[in-house]
Amino acid sequence: MHSTVIRGWAFLLLVLLGSLLSQEDPWLTYYEKSNFKRTPRYRETVEFCQRLAQASPWVKYTRFGVSPQGRDLPLVIVSKDGEFTPEQIRQSGKVVVLVQAGIHAGEIDGKDAGLMLVRDLAIHHRMPELLDRVILLFIPIFNVDGHERFGPYNRINQNGPEEMGWRVTAQNLNLNRDFLKADCPEMQAWLRMFNRYLPDLLMDIHVTDGADYQYVMTYGLEAGDNVAPPLREFNRKVLQPFLNLKMAEDGFPLSPYVALRDRNDLRRGLVNWVASPRFSNGYGAVQNRTFYLVENHMLKDYHTRVTATYHFLIHFLEAANRYAERIKQVVRESDRLTAEELPGHYLPLDFRTSFRDSIIIKFLGVDYEKIPSEISGSDWLVYHPDRLRLFRIPFFYRSVAIDSVQVPSVYLIPREWQVLLDRLALHRVKIHRLKRDTTLLVKSYRFKNVRWREHPYEGRHPVRFESEGIQEQRFYPAGTAVVFLN
Ligand SMILES: [Zn+2]
Incomplete structure (x- = not known):
């Protein structure tokens, strides 16, 4: 009888536990519920953002324009003190951080990481200090029409999600070549939004192609002669070391964007690259703003990439809080210098990498070899991701102006x-x-x-x-x- 009672209790406990477990957390994202394998479609993404806004006074959902196929361009504003209009935001004196995902809609890690972060901030009130001196603008999908051209084969070498959007817009234009010429209605809407909110610090999240290596995340941070000196100093001496250190501590060391001098041989080194203003990072430079480029590594699985992006978003907001005064001052000072000193001076327009200036860097790579191909007869590059290697290779870090105009x-x-x-x-x-x-x-x-x-x-x-x-x-x-x- 004794043992029957115990069995009875154990049974009750199991039932209780079972019912607790089956009561799914209503705030899990589509990506989390899919066991980190899938990403939500446009409609589900917008619905989740609208639910966040209904449930939390810290969140406002709005649109910053309409796509050529008639979809709203979604914008989520997160503010602890309810500053949501451009006027309220400017008056708050807080740092405005813009995070955008899906400018290339197949490269969508930023959407799923960002939705989790906004949920954790606004619903669970985790890490509320990240919003002390910062207002977050989050675009979960920029290229909304391309995003709905959905399928499993849109980025054939990318390791998840199971299905994804397409690179270019419905008009077959690449938004990340359009910042300056602004041919796309989406980009025209983006530029109006940019000028209404005037973000101080921006981030554009992609997934890269090409070589194999250990890094989950690589980055582009403009800090050359295309950047105003105060901003250049801040990027080089403050932002870059801070983010590199924090991400390394979290187990996601960062590398500069992997642009190989010789695409078949990593040992010949990496080259620096100055982004022209048709790209997000280059456009940031001409607007005297830091537009940080995230390039996740396509061969890492989706869960790993989204997790790294989530960590990165936290540290990006940490940096914005910690250096809030400095960021505001650097932006103001860069704007002032541009206005006062540009007329009469030479403005560099085009750059090439200098092969005279290099430093030796440590690079967390993997073994690779060239094998003759039986099919083509020429060499074939094969990576061995299971054989980790620490390379010491040159980094040609400097670019020099090859064309300029007297302003x-x-x-x-x-x-x-x-x-x-x-x-x-x-x-x-x-x-x-x-x-x-x-x-x-x-x-x-x-x-x-x-x-x-x-x-x-x-x-x-x-x-x-x-x-x-x-x-x-x-x-x-x-x-x-x-x-x-x-
Ligand atoms: Zn991209």
Whole structure:
């Protein structure tokens, strides 16, 4: 009888435990519920964001535009003190951090890491100190139309999720080549959003292709001559060491973006790369903002990549809190220097890696060998991810300007070039107008040896040319646009 009672109790306990376990946490994300294998579609993503906003006064869900296929571009704002409008946010004096995922919709790690983080902050009130001096803007999917071109084979070498979106937009344009020319409606909406909220610190999350190595996460951080000196100093001496240290402590050491000097031989070293402003990181540099590029390693499984991204997001927000004053000051100072010192000086426009300047770095790689291919007859590169190797290789860290322009005080733009003026307005460039007809002695360019590239690129036809500066008297009618370079 005694043992029957015990058995009875044990049974009751089991039933209780079972019912507890089957009561699923309502705040698990789609990704967590899928055992870290799948990522939610657009609709499920937006619904989760809306639920967060309904449940927490710290979260506001809004849209910053509409895609060509009619989907809202989602924006989640997280603020502990309920500052959600651009005016409230500016008045708060807090650091505005923008995190965006899915600019290339198949590279979607940032969406699942970000949804978990917003949930943990706003619903579970974990790590609330991350919002003490920071307001978080989170775009879970930027390329929403590309995201819904969903399938298992969109990034064939990427180790999860099971299905994913597509790289380019519904109009077959690559958003991460469009920051400056702003042809995509999504990018035009993004630029308006950027100028309304003026984030101080930004992050763009991707998954990379190419070589094999141990790092889960690699990064691009602009700190060359394309960056204003105060911002450059901050990136080099403060932000980069802080994030590298924190991520190494968490077991996810970081490496600079793996751009090989020779794609078939890691031992020849890594090269630095200056991002032009058509890329997110390069656009950040011309706007005097740090736009940190995350490139996760496609061969690592999805759970590992999302976990690393989650850790990184926490440390990114930690940095924004810890250096809040410094970030605000560095951004202000860079803006001031640009306005005061740019006219008359030379602005570098194009760079190449210097092969004179290198340092030796430690690189956590894997063994590789070149094997002759029976099919093609040439060499084939084979990596052995089970044979970990510490390489000491050169890093060509410096890029030098190979083209520049002397910045004038003003540019004059004929009023009929409305398409150009519209683009400048998107970048929040102030346009003045000539009030009267005027003839002026101006410097301009005459183009020669113009060569069009045979194939179009991103909807445009690239052109190469030489130019010669000339001075001439020109007539400018009233209404001509005037753009000051300060
Ligand atoms: Zn990408």
